[in-house]
Amino acid sequence: MAITEAQILDALRAVQDPDLRRDIVTLGFVKDVKVCDGIVAFTVELTTPACPVKDQLKAECEDVVSAIDGVSQVVVEMTAQVRTRPSQQQDLVPQVKQIIAIASGKGGVGKSTVTVNLAVALAQTGARVGLMDADVYGPSIPLMLGCPDDRPFTRDGKIVPIEKDGVAMMSLGFLLEEGQAVLWRGPMVAGTVRQLLADVDWGDLDYLLVDLPPGTGDAPMSLAQLVPLTGVVIVTTPHNVAANIAGKAAALFQRLNAPLLGVVENMANLICPNCGEPTRLFAGMSGEELAAQLKIPFLGSVPLDPAISESSDRGVPSILAHPDRPQAAEFHRIAGRLAAYASVQSMSRQDLHRIGDAPVFEPVG
Ligand SMILES: Nc1ncnc2c1ncn2[C@@H]1O[C@H](COP(=O)(O)OP(=O)(O)OP(=O)(O)O)[C@@H](O)[C@H]1O
Ligand SMILES: [Mg+2]
Structure with missing residues (x-):
């Protein structure tokens, strides 16, 4: 038959x-x-x-x-086929399917490092990925991608992002004149974040990752108000002070109706170079505990690895410079989980509604 x-x-x-x-x-x-x-x-x-x-x-x-x-x-x-985030009538970047912001409470916890490596990891799967550096206090992405002296050109009145390691990147740093000191005030920040979205020719992107400055200042506020975000990733280190402020940042995004996609813990473990055993270095609140407290997914833990800062300082994402080390495997794993949760986030609102079923994942926020 x-x-x-x-x-x-x-x-x-x-x-x-x-x-x-x-x-x-x-x-x-x-x-x-x-x-x-x-x-x-x-x-x-x-x-x-x-x-x-x-x-x-x-x-x-x-x-x-x-x-x-x-x-x-x-x-x-x-x-x-990457699903599209909920859009609004006059969306500043309608061709960008998912916008994921990387935030933290405390500074220096590794947001930019995580953002760069996740962007490259996603691009390596075949996704079209953009990276927007919206750190008003110290845009560091051009240095981390080894192109601090590049200057983007404009085409048809739009700024063309710089292509690096398969990622389309644009930094707020490029909008500043050399050596220009800027005293950022609220409306200026909002204007610049808007410019980074609307005046840049991002093209068709599956994922736009946004590296934010630490805390809950004007840049995260403006971003969340200017475009509907897929969600926000919170980066933290296992110190109570970091987790505590991360919790406050998370609360801000919840108030702004930006869903929280998960927590990434950074620099919690040192991997023994001889036996490969991880050793926890600090006793503070872990990323897993923070995720549980916030009732959001725990995406993974990137070990403390001198190779990460060494490669980052010479402008090569560690996932490319040291693809065989545990940190690279973890970045790939986190990228996969993040992409999956971003899908869940969009699916729960659109397709599952179509299927006529209750959402499987109630977005937090
Ligand atoms: N897992 C890690 N192992 C070793 N070094 C790391 C790791 N993560 C980040 N670093 C290093 O720590 C420093 C701070 O990282 P990064 O600039 O990514 O933090 P940030 O949260 O973006 O900081 P800021 O708040 O200033 O924007 C950098 O020198 C980076 O190379
Ligand atoms: Mg940073």
Whole structure:
């Protein structure tokens, strides 16, 4: 008997997306089912190319379809279409699907380092990634990407971002004249953040990561008010003071209706260069505890590694300079989880509404 498309879809209903907690058929991920002489081919379109369980889902699809009587071969193509964040009528960056801000309470906890490495990690999955440096106190991204002396040019009245390591980058630093000291005041900050969004030719992006200055000043406020954000990542170190102020920053974003996507802990563990065992260096509140307190996901913990600051200081993201060290694996893992939660965030508002089901993930904020 000929194998039908309905049979294949029925079998694929057994495959669940672990983050969205629905089967891939209900989620509308299965496309282009073709059957020919026992050979079955179809596409699974995920919500992010950075999906951390892409290989597992592919294997499950192959297993359940192979088990159908008469199937001799299964060809699964995995693709991705990043969902769009909720937009507003006159969105400043309508072609940018997801905007994720990286924030912290305290300064120096590693926001910029985390932002740069996550941007490169996402770009390595095939996603189109932008990086906006909105740190009014000390824009550091051009240094970290090794292009402090570059100057972006303008085309058709728009500023063209600088391409580095597969990432389109624009920094507030480029908008300042050399050596210009700026006493930032609220309206100026808001104007500059607006300029970084609207006057830059970001093109079609899957993810725009925004590196914020520490705290809850004008830049985070302006950003959250100017565009609907997918959400905010909070970076913290395991010191009570850092966690405490991070909690305050989180509360601000919640008040501004920007969902919190999760907590990244940085510099908590030192990995022994000989045996690879992690040693916790500080006794303060961990990232995991902070995430639990805020009732948001814990995205991961980047170890303290001298290679990170060494490579960063010479303008190479550590994920590229030292791809075999534990920090690189952790950045990739965090990028995958972040992309998954960003999908959940958009799905819970749009597609799950379409499916007619209650959201699986109640956004905080
Ligand atoms: N996991 C790590 N291991 C070693 N060094 C790190 C790590 N994370 C960050 N650093 C170093 O710590 C310093 C501060 O990091 P970074 O500039 O990313 O922090 P920040 O939160 O962006 O700071 P600011 O609040 O000033 O913007 C840098 O020199 C960076 O290279
Ligand atoms: Mg910084």
